Amino acid sequence: MADRFYAHLFTRMPEVESLFRGDFVKQKEMFATMLxxxxxxxSNYESFSQLAQMLVQSHARFALSEVQMTNAAHSLEAALHDVMEGKLTPEEESAWTRAIVKLTSTMVTR
Incomplete structure (x- = not known):
């Protein structure tokens, strides 16, 4: 999932690839763990809010815009489609989309 996410992200926004200069294997592991x-x-609003806040804080230095987070959301949705290969029901796909939008919208710098 992480490999597919970053492939889609770098295709949509090649300019952000330079932000991932460090240990990219570790970055993908952190992404997978956080996901x-x-x-x-x-299903637990308090836990979700805490995780979202952690993501906001860890990404604050990037001052992420709505456009960037929309691209990240689309990249995550595309990665999910790649991994699931059409096995999601419409309800599952809708639930994932809502979750992805909820998460990424909290990370936009306002």
């Missing part, structure tokens, strides 16, 4: 934690917390 799994976020999915598990979706």
């Amino acid at each position: 799994a934690s976020t999915v598990r917390s979706l």
Whole structure:
């Protein structure tokens, strides 16, 4: 999932690839861990809010715009489609889309 997310993200926004200069394997592991934690917390507003706040803080230095986060959301949705290969029901796809939009919209710098 992480590989597919970053492939889509760098295709949509090649200019951000230079932000990932460090240990990219570790970055993908952190992404996967945070994604799994976020999915598990979706039914618990307090847990989700705490995770979202952690993401906001860890990404604050990037001053992410709505356009960038929309591109990230679309990249995550595309990665999900790649990994699931059409196995999501319309209800599952809708739930994922809502969750992705909810998460990424909290990260926009206002």
